[in-house]
Amino acid sequence: MTGLAGCLGGDGDTRTWMIPWGEGGGTDTYARQMQPLAEEELDGSIEIENREGAGSMIGSEWLLDQDDDGSVFGTVNPAGWTFTWRADESLDWHPTDFEPIAYSGIFGYTIIVNNEYEIEDYGELRDAYEDGDISNFAYQGAGSDSHLATLLLQEEYDLNADNIVPYDGGGPVQEAVLGGEVEAGIATNTSAIDAVDSGEASAIVNLMDIDLTDTFPEIDRISEYGDSLGWLTEFYQVQVAPPGTDEDTRQEISEAIQYACEHDDTQEWMDDTGNIVEYGDMAAAEEQYNDAAIEEIESNVDDAIGGFDEFLNLAEDAE
Known part of the structure; x- marks a missing residue:
């Protein structure tokens, strides 16, 4: 479902929430549970846009190039997201280019x-x-x-x-x-x-x-x-904004994510499904994909399989 981002500044604002996976997956399911509740807190509409492909890298690169006015944000899934970024030697950006907003769950x-x-x-x-x-x-x-x-x-x-x-x-x-x-x-x-x-x-x-x-x-x-x-197999639902998005704008979205996480409807959904909903603020979100987190991924891959070069060799052999 494609959404066009509107200009911010008053009631009726429209934001785009980018999901770098297809509809029906875990990241998409969490976002669609929280979308109407976050809209209540923001007093504006949120349209979910799925931009799947390349293990979430296509959507991530798209988000990187969007305006920094708060009209667009997205969800990424460290540690898997940082792993996939590290494994793709063609990318010329870094996860820490994105501005942290919040995290909303673990799956x-x-x-x-x-x-x-x-x-x-x-x-x-x-x-x-x-x-x-x-x-x-x-x-x-x-x-x-x-x-x-x-x-x-x-x-x-x-x-x-x-x-x-x-x-x-x-x-x-x-x-x-x-x-x-x-x-x-x-x-x-x-x-x-x-x-x-x-x-x-x-x-x-x-x-x-x-x-x-x-x-x-x-x-x-x-x-x-x-x-x-x-x-390798458990990760956070981390909301991020394009580079340069100011802290006040991100805080507004973070508070909407917190409202959605703590709302009775979401808590009931968590109890009914077993999905883990948990709110983390901007600082907690940033810890999931900062340099230390990436170094930890590299260390774990070294221990598990001998490093990223060995992973890429095995992946090529499996094709």
Whole structure:
């Protein structure tokens, strides 16, 4: 859904909230829950604009070039966002170019499987690939955090999928699994809820350290099969503004995000779905993608796979 940003300065202002993933994914779902509540606090309209592609880099680059008058802001998902930026050697900008606004929640990755195959846990999924009963596995964007997660599942957790397939976000992965294009794939825990509710798929593996048993009582945990992947598979919903957006303007949007997070409707949505809603102010948002956070990602990738060069080599070999 495309929105045109209006001029600010009075009642009836229109802002554009850019989501760098497709409709139906976790980032999009959070934004659409909070959009009407944030509008109440801002006393103006917010139109969500999905600009998916390249593991969220297309939307990020678009946001980088927008006006700094508060008419446009977006959501990014560190640590996955900073990982994908670091892995793309062609980009000439830095995450810290963006101005922090707030963060509004924490979510991450699960594995969903089409119910036709009657797979209930990671052990059965691994066996189904090994035996040739299934062959395809979906992830969320070439060069992204979920790409590395998939490669680690292959290298360290014996997931011998013949064909790993990139899609632009959790929503498209969900559609591919439900439609039978792929048998299984990485979705966010937020989009996995819709997949399970459809009756056509199950969320069978939690790739995070966050406990999801309230939402998916029977879900397996990848940490039972090897080291934790939480450093790579859980991330924050961070709202950012184009470079140069002044602090007062960002504070106004931050207060609207806080209002939306703490509203009874959102709290009820959190209780009903198990999605984690949490407000963080500008300083807390900035901590998720500052230089120290990026250095931590680099260190973790070094420990997990020998560095970004090795990741890019493995990703190229997998194509």
